Amino acid sequence: MLEVENEGWGRVMHWRDLEENAFRKLVLEVLNSTKMTEIAKQRSVLMKDRLVPPDEEAAYWIEYVLRHNGAPHLRSPLFMMKW
Known part of the structure; x- marks a missing residue:
């Protein structure tokens, strides 16, 4: 702010x-x-x-993750690190 x-x-x-x-x-x-x-x-x-409305972009990314079985290639390497 x-x-x-x-x-x-x-x-x-x-x-x-x-x-x-x-x-x-x-x-x-x-x-x-x-x-x-x-x-x-x-x-x-x-x-x-924006190129596409936010609802269309959100739908695209949800479908993308579904098409690619959770899209593990997009996950941060930190996701797999132990505490």
């Missing part, structure tokens, strides 16, 4: 500072900030720019 705040499209509120008026002020600041809105819209476009 600190990175999001540094990039200008969000705000951080620490637990120790969480109280009703401070929270309300922060939420209103975010909702009323045209700069944050624009940055969030730009980020949204970047995140939604």
